[in-house]
Amino acid sequence: MDPSLYRAATRGDVATLKRLLEADPSILDSKTPQLNTALHLAALHGHADFAREVLNVTAEELLAATNADGDTPLHLAARYGELGVAELLVGRARTWPEDLRSPLMMTNTAGDTPLHEAVRNHRSSVAVLLLDADPDRGHDLNGMGESPLGMAAREGLLLVVVKIVDHPWVAQRFQEHVRGTALHLAVLGQHVGIVEVLLEKRPELIDLTDSEGNNALHYAAQKKHAQAVEILLNKRMNLAYKRNHEQQSPLHIATHYGSTEAITTLLRCCPDVAEMVDNNGHNALHTSVISGRTHALRITLCLLRRVRPKEILNQVDKNGNTPLHLAASMSRIQSALLLLNDRRIDPCILNRDGQTARSLLEIKGEMMDTYETYLWKHLKRQEAIRCRNQRIPPVTFGRAARASVQEEFSRSVEIQLLIAALVATVAFAATFTMPGGYNQTDGTAIHSHRAAFKVFVVSNSIAMSCSSAVLLFFLSARQNPVKFVVDQLVWGHRLTFLACLAMLVSFMTAVYVTVAPTVRWPVYMVIAMGAGTPVFVLLMLGREVIFLPL
Numbered sequence: 001m002d003p004s005l006y007r008a009a010t011r012g013d014v015a016t017l018k019r020l021l022e023a024d025p026s027i028l029d030s031k032t033p034q035l036n037t038a039l040h041l042a043a044l045h046g047h048a049d050f051a052r053e054v055l056n057v058t059a060e061e062l063l064a065a066t067n068a069d070g071d072t073p074l075h076l077a078a079r080y081g082e083l084g085v086a087e088l089l090v091g092r093a094r095t096w097p098e099d100l101r102s103p104l105m106m107t108n109t110a111g112d113t114p115l116h117e118a119v120r121n122h123r124s125s126v127a128v129l130l131l132d133a134d135p136d137r138g139h140d141l142n143g144m145g146e147s148p149l150g151m152a153a154r155e156g157l158l159l160v161v162v163k164i165v166d167h168p169w170v171a172q173r174f175q176e177h178v179r180g181t182a183l184h185l186a187v188l189g190q191h192v193g194i195v196e197v198l199l200e201k202r203p204e205l206i207d208l209t210d211s212e213g214n215n216a217l218h219y220a221a222q223k224k225h226a227q228a229v230e231i232l233l234n235k236r237m238n239l240a241y242k243r244n245h246e247q248q249s250p251l252h253i254a255t256h257y258g259s260t261e262a263i264t265t266l267l268r269c270c271p272d273v274a275e276m277v278d279n280n281g282h283n284a285l286h287t288s289v290i291s292g293r294t295h296a297l298r299i300t301l302c303l304l305r306r307v308r309p310k311e312i313l314n315q316v317d318k319n320g321n322t323p324l325h326l327a328a329s330m331s332r333i334q335s336a337l338l339l340l341n342d343r344r345i346d347p348c349i350l351n352r353d354g355q356t357a358r359s360l361l362e363i364k365g366e367m368m369d370t371y372e373t374y375l376w377k378h379l380k381r382q383e384a385i386r387c388r389n390q391r392i393p394p395v396t397f398g399r400a401a402r403a404s405v406q407e408e409f410s411r412s413v414e415i416q417l418l419i420a421a422l423v424a425t426v427a428f429a430a431t432f433t434m435p436g437g438y439n440q441t442d443g444t445a446i447h448s449h450r451a452a453f454k455v456f457v458v459s460n461s462i463a464m465s466c467s468s469a470v471l472l473f474f475l476s477a478r479q480n481p482v483k484f485v486v487d488q489l490v491w492g493h494r495l496t497f498l499a500c501l502a503m504l505v506s507f508m509t510a511v512y513v514t515v516a517p518t519v520r521w522p523v524y525m526v527i528a529m530g531a532g533t534p535v536f537v538l539l540m541l542g543r544e545v546i547f548l549p550l
Contacts (some may be wrong), residue, residue: 001030002020005028005030005038006032008050015053017038028062028119035067039054039073040076043076043080044082046077048082048084060100063103064100066108072106073085074086074103075108078118079120081118087129094133102134107142110144115138122157127148128163149165150185152164152182154189154547161197162197167511173311180291187228190223192231192536195231206232213398216232218244218250221259222253223262231289233269237269240269250262251276252284254296255288255291258295258296260295282317290329292332297339299330300423301338301342314349315490319351319353324340325355328360329360336357355393356379357379358379379393415436419500420468420499423466423500424467427461427463427503431464436514447513453509456506460502473492473495494532504534505530508530
């Protein structure tokens with residue numbers, strides 16, 4: 001493209017455009033390497049007057065011209081929300097010859113119309129303008145099978161949704177998409193206002209499913225969004241009993257995603273939905289265990305206290321496994337312990353292989369870690385109490401294997417004890433070697449009046465207290481190490497981490513108090529390195545620095 005025309009188009013310089021056209025009327029035929037015309041550039045930068053002058057010279061050719069991405073000028077105006085240019089281009093498109101495809105309908109290489117671009121980029125005013133010009137475009141599908149209606153519902157563009165659904169459309173024109181209908185997407189985006197509008201204006205959407213057979217309530221069950229669940233159940237109660245292609249009910253989906261609010265609403269409205277099983281014979285409790293959502297399992301157990309409890313809680317799947325079997329075989333320690341604490345759970349049930357939950361754990365033998373050993377002891381004790389008159393597999397997990405597990409744990413305890421002892425020693429020593437020393441007259445700390453010194457005292461006290469608590473925790477582990485690992489190891493680990501952080505803060509403040517009065521830049525480097533240390537550790541090791549996996 002001619003450099004003068006390019007600069008004029010990006011700046012909206014109409015006078016320069018007129019001068020260039022007088023010198024060479026064909027200059028508008030030039031394009032950039034991306035095949036953008038001067039009208040593309042004017043639309044991109046929002047220069048309506050420049051675009052009007054270009055259209056006065058050659059309207060049809062440039063209005064329908066496409067760049068390398070298949071975008072017309074109207075695509076660009078819609079994408080970047082240039083309402084003034086969009087109004088101009090839409091006005092010209094309204095008078096488009098009927099034998100030619102209108103710029104309102106033209107698609108780019110991704111299959112998007114200008115309306116798709118406006119909705120995707122949250123340009124509501126431009127989207128409403130385009131819908132006023134051609135309301136039928138609200139249901140066009142792009143290359144990904146998305147319609148502007150579905151996109152607007154997902155993005156929460158209420159005005160656009162209302163504009164589309166107020167215009168009549170033939171139900172047969174609707175095409176299902178793998179991501180669901182507009183109602184599915186509104187529910188998934190948690191846009192309650194749009195959900196209510198769609199249910200009021202287009203109630204037929206509530207019966208439609210996605211390509212996997214999920215209805216809108218399946219989608220609502222994924223999110224911790226009880227209000228959407230209630231709205232859908234009030235509109236159509238039997239949605240709670242509809243299954244997808246995997247025979248999963250909305251309750252299965254809620255327990256899989258750990259959506260406790262959805263679980264609560266579903267079970268309070270339709271308590272018998274807990275009896276439903278999927279293709280594998282799994283009920284909601286099985287699904288909670290498999291997904292590792294302990295909080296979902298806890299709320300489900302609580303809500304099922306009065307709903308045929310023993311049948312559901314001890315229900316077996318196609319392999320004869322109860323939720324307790326699955327928790328043991330998958331090493332879901334917290335879930336298994338939660339189940340065992342419920343007296344309705346029967347630990348004596350055999351699966352199709354003749355295994356109890358306890359014997360499933362024993363298959364691992366010496367590969368059992370300390371967590372699993374703790375669970376194994378609980379299962380063994382429950383069997384001894386409740387399975388005396390029943391035939392169950394013999395105990396095969398010997399003393400040697402248990403000793404190996406406890407020996408490994410003892411080594412980890414010793415390491416934690418050493419770390420806590422070091423932190424406690426450093427914190428204790430810092431108390432008697434205060435930064436800057438003591439006043440020889442009254443024996444008080446010289447820098448006690450400074451704010452940084454007060455931070456040092458507090459952080460050093462936290463380090464001392466936390467490390468002392470860890471020492472007491474781990475010393476008690478000697479008495480019952482297997483019980484200790486579940487009951488106290490997590491808190492011991494967290495307190496050690498907190499003690500180290502406090503010691504790091506006390507170190508930084510001590511340097512600041514003693515060095516900053518004379519020279520600043522080394523202090524700032526020390527603070528930067530100290531503050532960056534925990535961030536680096538978290539980035540490298542993740543959340544398990546604080547939360548031990550169970």
